[in-house]
Amino acid sequence: MNKKKVIIPLLSAALLFPTAVNVFAQPHKPIEGVKSVEFIGMPVPATNEEKSTMYSDAKVKVTLKDGTQKTVELDYTSLAKPGDVINGKIVGAAVDINGNLITNKKGEPLVSPSPDANSLLSVNGKSGKLYMINHFESMPNNEFGTVPRALYLNTVQQDKKTGELKITDIEAIDFSKYGGVWTPCAGILSPWNTHLGSEEYEPNARAHEANPEKSSVTQFARNYYQDATAIGNPYLYGYTTEVSVHPNGEAKAVKHHSMGRLSFENVTVAPDNRTVYYGDDGGYVMSFMYIADKAKDLSAGTLYAAKFEQTSAENGGAGNLKWINLGHANDQEIKELAETLTFSDIFETTNDAEYAAANGFSHIKTSAGEEYLKIKIGMEKAAAFLESRRYGAMLGATSEFNKMETVTFNKADNKVYMAMSTIAKGMEENPNDPVDDIRLPKINAGGIYEMSLAERQTDREGNRIDSDYVPTKMEAIIVGEDIPQDEEGNRAHLDKIANPDNIVYSENLRTLFIAEDTGNHVNNVGWAYNVDTKELSRIVSAPDGGEVTGIQAIDNLNGYSYLMVGSQNPGNIGYIQLPPVNKK
Structure with missing residues (x-):
């Protein structure tokens, strides 16, 4: 049974809290004159009901410059769960190239238990409708093997008096021009009001070519095209996706091939609307940056990969970043290469180290393992944009990051935050690896890193980087703490983060929201971290076994503020309503 609390609409706040000034009772106007915002955390889930429920018992205390204070209770509101039927359509259902449901042999639809990214947005138009795009990251085990994933466009209604949200319709988003969508993970609402998504864990083209008949990419293609003879193409997957929504509710999806191919967790964008930073998920992964030719247009640009030069091994470590130019491209030319090339068209390979050293092969280690290429x-351009991590490693970029997750931007402080779910494996000292740029003590509970940005930077070759937002330093600012397993089963300190995954920053609240994907806390939780006071507050908890996902911070939507948040396995899509303060 879902835990239920009384939702206190901000509209009636002044009546319930007589010390508050009238501004608290005006939901269509952000609260002005705010001195500070403090999240008051909730305890660790204790009862069976709390452990099995998505809920919040946290609070927010807003202090105005005149000393007036108000404390608002937070509450989690569910919008939908996988398998729900909305307007005759099934939430999270897999569909084929024609938009038809994919069913098992019993005729039952295959439904994802794993909702992830949420982008709630308003579009111009007389209807005044809101829309939300969400991802469904994985599909349950089934007799067909790998099944296409889905992005859904949701039509959303907002109660103008209370701010309450409701989904009234859903529609699967069409990726038929791109062969479907592969493992959509996190995403963001772009500064130009489009949804920027992801395709995580790009399929290994070398492994696919060695046995295409048994490849998961071929399973995917046969399920998507409903063709038992189809052979998949791994180079169709592993890109940033972008979805724009027309005021009439029509969604248009593209894949940005010029941004490179890797295990996209998500991207975030600098204030110039051109410079983009990546989260590359997995083991032995890489930090990338993309600089678009034009603002608000990611269809052409230059791709860079980072060389990490460690300066400290303390508290999660720190280092300087040097950038290697991988090349320039546009979407169309790389899409054409993706549709025609194979791995062996791009690379020569050998397993003989002595032969490799004598014949100009590069010795690298990436998420694909140790290789001589x-x-x-x-084929340099094809390598750069279809095999970005392999090519980057061949040029000397650092491919030792581990479980690099989402990234988010802090405009006021000119910082980028990056979640590293686990500081381990490639990030530990490994003298037998081809290179060993990162040498840190293991922190299984992971951490959050901060990247500092600078103007007038040059790449490794001394060429000017055409951006005023180039990361030059990277250091851990929050780390978890591993502990011996306690009697409940926790293996990470309960009052610290464990395996951060989704993160998002609120400019108005000066708060970094952190969602966990961990087996080291019995209940995954969401945190609020105040970047000024360094206070970390537990604000939401997922059911036992569930991952906290899909966080989006909305500072002002028609006078209301929200933290979109849900869970995977079990799945839930929902939100927490926040006080609409203005601290800019």
Whole structure:
């Protein structure tokens, strides 16, 4: 049974809290004159009901410059769960190239238990409708193997008096021009009001080519095209996706091939609307940056990969970043390469270390393992944008980050935050690896890193980088703490983060929201971290076994503020309503 509390609409706040000034009773106007915002955390889930429920018992205390204070209770509101039927359509259902439900042999639809990214947005138009795009990251085990994932467009109604949200319709978003969508993970609402999504864990093109008939990419293609003879193409997957929504509710999806191919967790965008930073999930992964040719247009640009030069091994470590130019491209030219090339068209390979050393092969280690590779003549651009991590490692970029998750931008302080779910494996000292740029003590509970930005930077070759927002330093600012397993089963300190995954920053609240994906806390929780006071507050808890996902901070939507948040396995899509303060 879902835990239920009374939702206190902000509209009636002045009546319930007589010390508050009238501004608290005006939901269509942000609260002005705010001195500070403090999240008051909730305890660790204790009862069986709390452990099995998505809920919040946290509070927010707003202090105005005249000393007036108000404390608002938070509450989690569910919008939908996988398998729900909305307007005759099934939430989280897999669909084929024609938009038809994919069913098992019993005729039952395959439904994802794993909702992830949420982008709630308003579009111009007389209807005044709101829309929300969400991802469904994985599908349950089934007799067909790998099944296409889904992005859904939700039509959302907002109660103008209370701010309450309701989904009234859903529609699967069409990716048929791109062969479907592969493992959509986190995402953000772009500064130009589109949804920027992801395709995580790009399929290994080398492994696919060695046995295409048994490849998960071929399983995917056969399920998507409903064709038992189809052979998949791994180079169709592993890109940033972008979805724009027309005021009439029509969604248009593209994949940005010029941003490179890797295990996208998500991206975030600098205030110039051109410079983009990546989260590359997995083991032995890489930090990337993309600089678009034009603002608000990610269809062409230059891709960079980072060389990490460690300066400290303390408290999660720190280092300087140097950037390697991988090349320039546009979406169309890389899409054409993706549709025609194979791995062996791009690379020569060998397993003989002595032969490799004598014949100009690069010795690298990435998420694909340890390899000896050599680029074939004229294939540099294909390597850069279809095999970005492999190519980056061949040029000397650091491919030792581990479980690099989401990134988010803090405009006021000119910082980028990056979640590293687990500081381990490639990030530990590994003298037998081809290179060993990162040498840190293991912190299984992971941490959050802060990247400092600078103007007038050059790449490794001394060429000017055409951006005023280039990361130059990276250091951990929050780390978890591993503990011996307690009697409940926790293996990380309960009052510290464990395996951070989704993160998002609120400019108005000066708060970094952190969602966990961990087996080291019995209940995954969401945190609020005040970047000024460094206070960490537990604000939401997922059911036992569930991952906290899909966080989006909305500072002002028609006078209301929200933290979109849900869970995976079990799945839930919902939100927490926040006081609409203005601290800018």
